[in-house]
Amino acid sequence: MVDTWHVPGFTEVDVLGTGGFGRVVLAKHDASGRMAAIKYLRAEYLADARIADGFRREAWLLSGVRSAHVVRLFDFVETPDGAALVMEAVPGVSLRALLAAENVLAPESALAILKGSLLGLADAHAAGVVHRDYKPGNVLVSREGESKLVDFGLATLDGHNGLTAGSPSYMAPEQWSGQPGMPATDVYAATCVFYQCVTGQVPFRADTTEGLRSLHQAAPVPVDAVPEALRPLIARGMAKDPAWRPATAHAFVSELETVARKAYGKNWEKRGWKRLAASAAALTALTPLALLATAGTAAAPVGAGTAAGIAGGVGGGVPATGSGVGATAVIAGKIAAAVLVVGALVAGGVAIFANHDDPPAQAAALTVGLQTTSGRDPALPVTYDLQFPQVSGGPDPAVRQRINDALRAPVDKRLKAIRDGVAGNREMFQERGDTAAAHTTARILLRTPSLLSVRYDHDLDSDVLSHTTWRFPETVNVDLGTGQLLGPKDMFRPEVLTAAGMRTLTQRLEPVTKNGFCRVPTIDGAGEKVTIDAADRGSGTDHVPGAAIGFTATGAEFEIQWYDLGCDTASGKETVTLPYNGIGDLLLPKFLTMLGKPAPASSPPASPPPSTSVSPAPTTPSLGQSAQGPTYTNPRFGFTALISESYLATPYAPPNGEGMTFSSSDADATLTVWGANSTQSAAQAMAGAVAAVEADGGQVTYQKVEGDRYSVSGYQGDGKIFYERGFTGSASMAALRWVYPREDKDQFDGLVSSTVEGFRPGDLSRPH
Template sequence: MKGIRVPEEWRVGGFTEVRELGAGAFGRVVLARHDASGRPVAIKYLLTADAGAVAALRREAELLGRVQSPHVVRLYQFATSADGRAAIVMEAVNGVTLKRVLEEHGRLTPEASLVVLKGSLLGLDAAHRLGVVHRDYKPANVLVQGDGLSKLADFGVATHAGQASGAGTPLYMAPEQWQRQAAGPEADVYAATAVFYQCVTGRPPFAGGSQAALMHAHLSEPVPLDDIPEPLRRLVWSGLAKRPEERPPVAGDFAAALEDLARTTYGAGWEHQGIRALATGAAALAAAFPLAAAGLGTGGAAGAGAGAAGAGAAGAGGASAAGSGGGAMAAVGGTKVVAGVALGAVALGGGGVAAYQVAKSKPKQRPAVQQVAAVTTPVSFSNPDSGMFATGAQIITVKGLRDTALQARVNQALRKPVDDFLAQERKDWASIKGGSVAPQWRRLNKARSAIFKGRAGLAGPRYVSAAYDMRRWIYAGGGSMGQVRTVTVDLQTGKTLQSTEMFQPAALTPAGVRTFNQRVPLPANMRPTSPNCDYSLVARTAPNTGREIYGADTLATRTLLTKQGVEFLFGGNIGGECSAYGWTPMPWAKVGDLLNPEVIKAAR
């Protein structure tokens, strides 16, 4: 048998070795059977007694042994021998790596790709909640089992969030990892998005050439989106943003956005369709399933159906490199360390068998009333193509919701006016980038930061409301163009309130529009700058075209809810002769007959 062999005199007690799954310079992984229960497990033996290597393996077990997620391969035991060597016992699962699936099939359906991304994002989120960053997310570390479900494995170069990082696999490394800067959860989001890109297109977003060329592409080149289906491009663009602050902050936020997008784009049954497609793809590689090859079937620890089993822990899916930082934790047969049960169930010494029961932590007592807060979060944006950038952009986010997936949806909805503005900027640039004005426009964009000012209004208990002043620079005389817009989000559903939900039906009729314009006065700071400028609150008609600019159906985008009442936005299209804007605050008592009574009741 190939590979360096662990001396026969030491095996983790209580297990019988069945077959070797993989071997490398620093260790080997074997499939074994737990003598007492008959359950299959994977055991990774470290082939050195070097104190640093053993300490790294112990630290890894301590770091990740508390992770309880059906999307992460479980760690059962850390064991040491009398002469100082170490091993970990982990869940054995029946399947193959995503790398093998892609090698066999080239690419996956969008639904299957979204299923893979969702499962491993949830696995990453379980680690992120402990302050742990994976740092080496790639197809070889996503394991697909025969039923189409997937698990995340191989935390061998994981670290605490905020530590400098050069480790990883170059095809999927985030820009900050290339620059050896602090690695946060956003680095894992970047790598997961790069793998998703490969699932959909059959290739990584950046590939080929020298390592220096690959580094330049990750740091500077725009993401090629032509082969990504249109509905998925925003997801990819967000996850592969060059700056970490422009990506979803944690994997859970990204997973929530994915869920909404998948349901909207592919229907309520998208996940079932994706799992079925993955199962079909994995079935073609069934002969490589480690348990099946060893005649152990899919029972025991590996056959728990919808979540307990993963896909190919330490399977023969190929070695997993740790980029420039492998060291003692360099790959063995596609796996370094995997995790899952609480730390209380992990034996951290001796050679005995740890308890197989998951140590359930006592649920935390939560307050009866949620204390929700709206905060201004500074982020940065950039479009390397047009030169547009923004530093210290203000995004309104909420914190304090118990349901983290719901909180992610709320924050995505709160950010949508900004995302729409950025999308329009990219569209505008695409329309002029080949023209004569493009160089001047790009110089202006690169010279001055765009402006994104956020202001929070009402923040709970039912709704959160925010306003944004967004401006970017244009070639015409060096001026700016932009928008002022509002958004109100339901904290129970994560959905944006439309005008028909915020206001009474009668208020949106022609008679109701006249009532609005009569009752809500023009702000004192606004005076028409041209005879063509009509600053009515609703039903403004554009000069010369006759087109309605501020229809009643868009009133919600110019209404900010506050504790005291409502602020109405006049104007708000910045650029041109009619670019003035201002706010008129109105107490609840003066608008009660115009707004939906349920909105007033929940807001007051």
């Protein structure tokens, strides 16, 4: 094999560049006279399966990207003598050459270049492709005032591992660790390049690769060298944790434009390109690409048709008509027989991949990140800083768009409500000189392959709109397979969405609330208790929970706004977590599968249990038996605790008292609940608990007394985490204690919190 091979039908004009694996040339299409850039792989590397496959993969990935800001791939051609990518030829120079000449760019110019290449990354991300090697040499600046991305040689499908490779000066912390490629990885690299554009140097320098790795992974971003107006943008884009960067390049563009307009005015982009025009044109004139001014670019070459003809007359080509989707958009016959999976050969020994064919069969993984929209309303005294999740990748762009629309909708709706509220009180805002500052933070509660559950916490700083109803939590649950929002009918069994079913749910929830469900005040005194049933608040409403519901790894989170259920406004709001053992039998089996939870064997009760408690008070279980129901109520001391049905119950006998220990062999965790006759104060009881832990070689890290209640936590002598909460009265006490491995802390935090909040100590004013 020799390097004299060239793509048939093209005549080489000049060499644009050479590298370790091949060369890039400017070539003229013989039939049309149009120019194209052709990237050749050296012949000897065709025998190296890893390199050859990488070259083919670059063609596959480029084929799925349709963007005015990415150099277009027209064809991929491979024979036993060579392989080549036939690409768009753009009259311009690399950002690397521009920086070599200018060293430092005006902020507006740097922002303009960054915006164009980010738009190219955004289109790549939308196709599920992560570039992984964004650097000055891979950004092309045209004399017409645009920037384009080139060279996807290290690209991967979003969420899939590639080589731990790239350009060290611009590699994100997760890339150094060999983690899967994600859009936020490209955002980091683009921000590093932007930093170089405005300062004249890369963000981090070191004498060794390991030193550079350490700086990228741990050192603070050196923003002091950056113009002050741009520091927040660079700090966001170079955040060590990808979750704190803009989730996608498209999100970064939005933030960039907000910063640019505020710092440099509405015409910043036009001024930025105007300042670059002279330098870009002068540098381009020194390259073979200057010929494109007269010869034209390969907007409609026929590489595929030419190669196909050589392959044995499989299909003939005609020039494309400028549709904007590449040279092969219009071809006489689709040459389907010639377009095979890359690496296969057709008659005559030529394989062609054209950019109108199907993308790789391997679907891009769906990834989730947080992004923020910030700004100031141009007509109203409103500022906003609103966070929301967005996804990238995934096999279906339409589903991805539906998911992102559903995840963005809460903040859009929130901003509209605030604008309407301010507009309706404009005079009062003017009199007080008030500005409504809206803030929303988003938190991913649960992500499974089928479902995404998100909580939004909406806050508002305003003297005029000061009512508590302007500050509330909200949840969104999305089916990742369809992009559809999930409502109560998608979650609960049909028999639960009835008056009787809502009473059952109310009784399940009440023990884990702080103060129980309130009673509606009447003229004669306290009236009936409110329920979770939305139908109780108005005629014609379905029997559904009157609260937003999110889902975590350990249970369902109910965001209850008590005033919405009929309580007084002072009751406020509360987050109530009901573990899956207390709600699983109320949920649809299909929905439990989406949550990654097993479906219970029994159906839920159609009406509340006859007892007024959530579950009948069980008799003391014998050793090895499970406690009955989602709660355990001790018949002697009367305390009630939320427990897990899967845990085994063993009697526990403290001095002057009794209780139960619930243990999980799988998780190596225990929950012990007990009551005892005692006249100790909370401080005395806590001191005894602390002394016992320290005597056993453990360490107490937190202790607090609040009236007749104490809390203490830390590490036992065996290294496990413990948490104890106790209540004391004039004649008795009640307490619970969790013990679990420290490595499982994240898994248990939610469960421990819900159990502690749901503990009811019983009557402590008398001995038992």
